[in-house]
Amino acid sequence: xxxxxxxxxxxxxxxxxxxxxxxxxxxxxxxxxxxxxxxxxxxxxxxxxxxxxxxxxxxxxxxxxxxxxxxxxxxxxxxxxxxxxxxxxxxxxxxxxxxxxxxxxxxxxxxxxxxxxxxxxxxxxxxxxxxxxxxxxxxxxxxxxxxxxxxxxxxxxxxxxxxxxxxxxxxxxxxxxxxxxxxxxxxxxxxxxxxxxxxxxxxxxxxxxxxxxxxxxxxxxxxxxxxxxxxxxxxxxxxxxxxxxxxxxxxxxxxxxxxxxxxx
Amino acid sequence: xxxxxxxxxxxxxxxxxxxxxxxxxxxxxxxxxxxxxxxxxxxxxxxxxxxxxxxxxxxxxxxxxxxxxxxxxxxxxxxxxxxxxxxxxxxxxxxxxxxxxxxxxxxxxxxxxxxxxxxxxxxxxxxxxxxxxxxxxxxxxxxxxxxxxxxxxxxxxxxxxxxxxxxxxxxxxxxxxxxxxxxxxxxxxxxxxxxxxxxxxxxxxxxxxxxxxxxxxxxxxxxxxxxxxxxxxxxxxxxxxxxxxxxxxxxxxxxxxxxxxxxx
Numbered sequence: 001x002x003x004x005x006x007x008x009x010x011x012x013x014x015x016x017x018x019x020x021x022x023x024x025x026x027x028x029x030x031x032x033x034x035x036x037x038x039x040x041x042x043x044x045x046x047x048x049x050x051x052x053x054x055x056x057x058x059x060x061x062x063x064x065x066x067x068x069x070x071x072x073x074x075x076x077x078x079x080x081x082x083x084x085x086x087x088x089x090x091x092x093x094x095x096x097x098x099x100x101x102x103x104x105x106x107x108x109x110x111x112x113x114x115x116x117x118x119x120x121x122x123x124x125x126x127x128x129x130x131x132x133x134x135x136x137x138x139x140x141x142x143x144x145x146x147x148x149x150x151x152x153x154x155x156x157x158x159x160x161x162x163x164x165x166x167x168x169x170x171x172x173x174x175x176x177x178x179x180x181x182x183x184x185x186x187x188x189x190x191x192x193x194x195x196x197x198x199x200x201x202x203x204x205x206x207x208x209x210x211x212x213x214x215x216x217x218x219x220x221x222x223x224x225x226x227x228x229x230x231x232x233x234x235x236x237x238x239x240x241x242x243x244x245x246x247x248x249x250x251x252x253x254x255x256x257x258x259x260x261x262x263x264x
Numbered sequence: 265x266x267x268x269x270x271x272x273x274x275x276x277x278x279x280x281x282x283x284x285x286x287x288x289x290x291x292x293x294x295x296x297x298x299x300x301x302x303x304x305x306x307x308x309x310x311x312x313x314x315x316x317x318x319x320x321x322x323x324x325x326x327x328x329x330x331x332x333x334x335x336x337x338x339x340x341x342x343x344x345x346x347x348x349x350x351x352x353x354x355x356x357x358x359x360x361x362x363x364x365x366x367x368x369x370x371x372x373x374x375x376x377x378x379x380x381x382x383x384x385x386x387x388x389x390x391x392x393x394x395x396x397x398x399x400x401x402x403x404x405x406x407x408x409x410x411x412x413x414x415x416x417x418x419x420x421x422x423x424x425x426x427x428x429x430x431x432x433x434x435x436x437x438x439x440x441x442x443x444x445x446x447x448x449x450x451x452x453x454x455x456x457x458x459x460x461x462x463x464x465x466x467x468x469x470x471x472x473x474x475x476x477x478x479x480x481x482x483x484x485x486x487x488x489x490x491x492x493x494x495x496x497x498x499x500x501x502x503x504x505x506x507x508x509x510x511x512x513x514x515x516x517x518x519x520x521x522x523x524x525x526x527x528x
Contacts, residue, residue, distance in 0.1 A: 043311075046311060047307075047310060047311040047314065047332075050311065050314050050315065050318065051314065051329055051331075054314065054318065054326055054329060055328075055329075055339065062318055064319075065315055065318055065319075067315075067419070067420065068311075068420075075319065075417060153339060155331070156331065156332075179528075182527060182528050183528075185449070185527060189527075263446060263449055263453075263527050263528075264443075264446050264447075264527075264528065
C-alpha cells in the first residue's frame with residue numbers, strides 16, 4: 001500500500017468530518033497542515049471586508065477568499081466544500097449568535113463569500129519546534145485573549161479595536177520568539193507588543209476578554225500577537241444580516257503546509 | 265531651520281508635482297521612500313480586482329486600496345491626492361489607451377477605487393545596498409520584462425499570464441539576491457524563477473515583451489521576479505469601461521520607507 005503522505009492527512013480529516021464520522025476540536029489534527037478561521041459574509045459586504053483584511057494583515061491574514069457563491073477553496077483545499085468540511089459552524093443573524101450547526105448546507109445562499117483566515121496554530125508549532133514552550137498548551141488551556149486600545153485601520157463599515165493573544169515567554173527566548181513568528185506573516189506573524197500590558201490598554205492580565213488566564217513567571221515577559229478573533233468581532237460589530245463562522249476550536253483544515261507560508 | 269527629514273522628501277516631491285513645478289520619471293526621487301504603481305478602476309470591478317491581487321501577491325503586492333470614491337491614500341500618503349500627485353497618468357477606455365495626462369481631476373468619477381501596488385525600486389535599492397549590481401541600471405536601460413507561461417490565479421473577470429522582470433546575477437550572488445529580496449514581500453519579494461528561461465515559457469531573452477534586453481555574462485544566471493506590469497495587463501485584458509494608471513516610470517511617491525515593508 002502507498003505510504004500515507006502528509007497531504008492525505010488533511011484530505012482524510014475533511015472526509016471524516018464531511019461524512020460525520022468525526023467531529024471535534026481540530027488542534028493537533030493533520031499536523032503540519034494550516035488550519036483556517038472562517039468568516040462567511042454576503043457579497044454586499046465582501047469588498048469592505050476584503051479591504052479590511054488587506055489593511056489589517058496581522059489580525060486578518062487571508063489564506064484564501066472563495067469566489068462569490070462558490071463553496072470550493074480551489075487554492076488551499078481543492079475538492080473541499082466549505083459548507084460541510086469544518087467540524088462545526090456558528091450562525092449569526094444581525095450580529096447575534098443564533099445557532100451552532102454541523103453543516104451549512106441548509107443555510108447556504110448564492111451571494112455568500114467565504115474568507116479563510118490564518119490561525120495561530122502554525123506559528124505555535126514553529127515556536128515549540130524552536131524550543132519555546134507554550135504555557136497554555138502545557139496547561140491544556142485556551143490561549144488568553146484581550147481587547148486592546150490598538151485601533152485597526154477601518155474599511156467601509158468595518159472598524160474596531162484589535163484583539164491580541166498573550167503568551168508568556170522567557171526573557172532569554174523573546175528575541176527568538178520574534179524571529180520565529182516573523183517568518184509566518186500569513187498566520188499573524190511577529191508580535192504586536194512585548195511587555196507592559198497597560199501600554200496597549202490591557203488593565204489586568206488575569207482577566208482576559210476571551211480564553212483563559214495563565215501564570216506569568218518572574219523570568220518571563222508577556223508577549224502579544226494579533227489574534228484572529230479580531231475580524232470576527234469587527235464583522236459582528238456592524239451587525240451583518242447573515243454571517244457564518246467556524247465553531248470555536250473547530251477550524252477548517254487546508255491542504256497547505258505550515259512551511260508553504262514561511263517567508264524565509 | 266529644521267533639518268529636512270526623510271519623510272518630507274516625499275511630501276515635497278508630491279507638492280512640486282501637484283503644483284506643476286516638476287514632472288518626470290520618479291526613479292531616484294525621494295530616495296528610501298516606497299513608490300507605487302497605480303491602477304484605478306470602477307467600483308463594479310473593484311472586488312474582483314482586489315481578490316485578484318490577494319491571490320497573486322507576488323506580481324500584485326498591494327500597498328493600499330483607497331476607499332471607493334476617495335482620493336486620499338490615508339495610510340501611505342495622508343494629505344495626498346491620487347488624482348494630481350503622480351507625475352503622469354494614462355487613461356484607458358474599454359481596454360484601449362486613449363490619452364496621457366498630467367492630472368486626473370477632469371476625468372474623476374465618484375465610483376472609482378484606487379489601487380497602489382508595490383514596485384521593484386525598493387528591492388533594487390536593497391540589492392545594490394547588498395553589493396549586488398544591476399545591469400539595467402549600470403547601462404541606463406529599462407529592465408527587461410517577459411510574458412511567461414506561469415498562469416496567475418484568476419479572480420472573477422481577471423485572469424492571464426504572469427509578467428516577470430529579469431536581472432542577470434553573478435552565480436556567487438544568487439543566494440544573497442534571494443535572501444535580500446525575500447525580505448520585501450510587499451514589493452514583489454523573492455524571485456519566481458532562477459535560470460533556464462524556457463522552463464517558464466521565455467523563448468529568447470534577447471526579445472523582451474517590455475523594456476530592453478541586457479547582456480548576460482558567462483558567470484551570471486538570469487533571475488526572474490514577478491512584475492507589476494502583470495496586474496495592468498490582466499486588468500486591461502478584460503476591457504474595463506474606464507481605467508487609469510500612472511504613466512510609465514512616473515510613479516506615485518508614498519510617505520512609507522522601504523524599511524517599513526521589510527519582514528525581517
